[in-house]
Amino acid sequence: MYALTLTAELNGVTSLRPKDTEATPFWYTFTVQCTSCRETHPNAVSVSRFETNELSGSRGEANFVWKCKNCKRESSASIKIAPKPYELSEPPKQQTVIEFDCRGLEFTSFSPEGEWLAEGAESGTKFEGIELQEGEWFDYDEKANDEFMPVNPxxxxxxxxxxxxxxxxxxxxxxxxxxxxxxxxxxxxxxxxxxxxxxxxxxxxxxxxxxxxxxxxxxxxxxxxxxxxxxx
CATH class of the missing domain: 2.30.30.100 (SH3 type barrels.)
Known part of the structure; x- marks a missing residue:
């Protein structure tokens, strides 16, 4: 099993998570490496839990199937459950967001491309369209008694x-x-x-x-x- 974990400093928000539904699937973007020959795929790959691909030899399906160009070995990865929200904690703690059943490959780095969601910790305000590619996000919660959450300065x-x-x-x-x-x-x-x-x-x-x-x-x-x- 491969676990994608997240550590985030949250101020005024909680339940940070990918927007990942069948109507709007989230594509988890990684670099991938073969565990047999240690060859790394030259390009980033994306995995959705709502898309499946056939394994060769009628061995079933997986969310991601990859054949290493170096050793020709076929490997796969599947997502078993929906992502877990990252909850506000003080101090910030490492929490598992989602798990993959990896066979013959491992993900070596993650790029948080795609849309993320969060909620106001006290107000319940819904935040959508969050982008984390640059490693940080700022917004303002109008329902939180006019108190400031982190705002893009x-x-x-x-x-x-x-x-x-x-x-x-x-x-x-x-x-x-x-x-x-x-x-x-x-x-x-x-x-x-x-x-x-x-x-x-x-x-x-x-x-x-x-x-x-x-x-x-x-x-x-x-x-x-x-x-x-x-x-x-």
């Missing part, structure tokens, strides 16, 4: 470049006020003319600083109310 941060902002850290009642110079691909933040405030009291002038995204609780324009939560 890129458009907001790009609009704030060359403007004065306030950055609140996750601990110590610490805030930084300054002019946003730039952000990088990991949402790390560069400020100039930065000032440090602890518990809303000015502590020091810092000049130019770099703040790592995973230290940030929220960001806002210096002249505006509200904030945007950050996850990194």
């Amino acid at each position: 890129r458009p907001m941060l790009q609009d704030l470049v060359n403007k004065d902002i306030v950055v609140r850290l996750k601990w110590g009642e610490t805030e930084y006020k300054g002019r946003l110079v730039s952000i990088d691909g990991y949402f790390n933040i560069q400020l100039t003319n930065a000032q440090e405030y602890i518990d809303q009291k000015f502590t020091s002038d810092l000049g130019q600083i770099l703040i790592r995204c995973n230290n940030v609780l929220w960001i806002k324009r210096a002249d505006e109310k509200g904030d945007v939560a950050m996850e990194g």
